[in-house]
Amino acid sequence: MAGTDDGLVYGTAQGRWVLLATVLGSGLAFIDGTVVTIALPVIGREMHAGTAALQWTVNGYGLTLAAFLLLGGSLGDRLGRRRMFRVGVVWFALASLLCGFAPDIRALIAARALQGVGGALLTPGSLAIIQASFRPEERGRAIGAWSGLGGIAGAVAPFFGGWLVQVASWRWVFWVNLPLAVVVVAALRHVPESADPDAAPHLDIAGTILGAAGLAGLTAAFTGWPTRGASDPAVLVPLVVGVAATAGFLAVEARTRYPMLPLRLFRWRSFSAVNAATFLIYAALSGIFFFLVVTLQVVCGYSPLAAGIAPLPVTLLLLALSSRAGGLGTRIGPRLPMTVGPLVCAGSVALLARLGPQAPYMSAVLPGVVGFGLGLALTVAPLTSAALSAAPDHLAGTASGVNNAVARIAGLLAVAVLPLLAGVGADLTDATALAPAHRTAMLICASLLAGGGLLALVSLPGSMAAVRPPAATTAP
Template identity: 55%
Template structure:
């Protein structure tokens, strides 16, 4: 087990390097959830892929991440958060290199799934390390930094992807991960202390619960994505299996001696409300980032780089406003930022309805700026609220739950919305069909974002500040 070490502070070298390592590592995984969007049209043309296959290039990664991130969080709590984080980074590095050399849509989808497995191992570890390795008085600011820079990674993804696609080809969006992962591994080995939930170490692992999460999310995503090409009996059968697996997961977790997810966490109203808000809001965010860059390239004739630059307002807003939003939440509580933020994002989505044929930067900039301000207002308070609502010994699980909810929301929305708004097959190459589907999708996203704000307003009522968490152990 090792001896207890002194908790890190943000103003020391080890504290700064550790925060850099977990932020950069988490950012790389989040970046790959968005960087691919801007390259989809080029990938589709070069590999002769259908819209359904392009959806799976996104969803294969998100499926593995969403269905296994709970496993990653639980393994970190048991085996050591630093150890699992490092293993995930190594896995992600290898999978990224394999993505870069894929020759067919099927190969790329398979490698994206492997990449998602690595992301699932490392993503919850970043937040769990912050929560367990830093002093209590430094955690909110550290989480604000992590949330802001992670949000920047998601927003800057289309810009980075666009530049790489235009200047080197789509394969570089995966190849660039290799040196970045090596930097994260080196920094983590040098500065980051090990920590774990000492009460969970040595206990059995909930293999059945992990399998049921994969089956539930995988079945539902497959049904939503491939519904147009599936027979009705097969579609019904897949949906029944997915729903049964989800129900079985709840039953198993309520009875397991060492559950993957401690359902008692959801007994906290704030934890439940924050995760409910996360599901609908991140579902909408996933669709906006997925479909906007396609719309601007297909219907407005923008280059990949120009479409990617639409993430710049979000990047700037998160860079300069995330820490302030976190401090505001600390002073007045998370209810107002987490309620107003999604509604502001909804307004931004509606303003983006003008992004059709002939759209210029001046056409889309107002919507992008409003959307960015709303996102900056909600990201940091949301992350801090979820972690503060759970005991420190469950830091990995709490982070895993929130990441799973966010990825599942994005995954299911990206899987369902294109078909729901009439986009199937090669429609993404037709400007008329693309514009019609895009506008319907933006209206639906605005509705989802508004619902997220309403959930926060009522779910966080009466809780002015996050409650203090229990003390955690950090082990050498």
């Protein structure tokens, strides 16, 4: 690792610069998705967009983000994590500018897809930079602080985004990314560069293309299914293409000399278990936030600002507790927090299934949101630490990319599939259809969270040291 000997100490000046750059940079990719969801009802009315088009407004971004995350991690390992992080931030800012100027829903979806490419280049570098920059004994605190400080942006963004949508325009949700990107680029001057000296000399182009085709096919099929039906060629053809391309992707990754996704990572039980739990938990999270802020506006009659503020306790609890949860996970291992946290989330999300017209915030929304925030705060930092610790240090970028890709793919498929399973219909702004669909979606998400917690209970070890792969198996 360039720029340090044994690594940075948490709380030093340079350590704070690393946290500032990585928190704000990754916040661009994470928060934008949350705020855009708040704006969906307004975008739908202004651009006369139905449910499928609004799903694509979310998934156009999620698709390219998920499809190119592994490539982003590989490029960071090979060319330098700080360098690719900077490229991703600038790309994301320019794509945000295009989103704000989009004249119609198709142009907005295309610009969102470009945004996702920038997000894919910067997202894996965030945690990989932290993992490579800090000393091993400091990483749990640094990752916890990363999660908690991200909560500051998460707390401000829904309020600020909802306010922008309500008093100005949804377009400012995208334009506000530009000054934040300038701050990130300036902070990166103080971040040490790191790379993997043993990184693959060639990019896995075939794997990237097949992976993207697989995700695109599945997403298109599930998005079109509710309105067209399973037998429609516009659904059936993408579904077949998606399944075939996914199978081809796995075959290529198993045989190529320099895979984008080294399947041998999944031979380590802890790595497989934590990523399986990640899939279930993050599918639920994406489904919850997609439905909740839309239901609060369409069914409950909340303004965009009120709907944006409603989940605020979640981010405040993440801010207050994530660093402590990261330290707790380091001391006692990931199994207990990753079991209890999702189960608490599941019970709380079940409470949110009861929302209806004119639902009062204090009694109908707040209890579920607070419980959900407590469970999530207990889960996120130990999960992230376990995902990175379950792979050798020289594969930090790849491990981060895999875990992020799993989370993003889970969210992508949740937004595509949940409206189908819940029975939303063709119009996401129809309160009569959305109310029962919201109830079904919340119960499905609660089940996914409970499944993630039980999987952690039976699959993860009781100590963080036991999460790491045996030394004899970590050679490239």
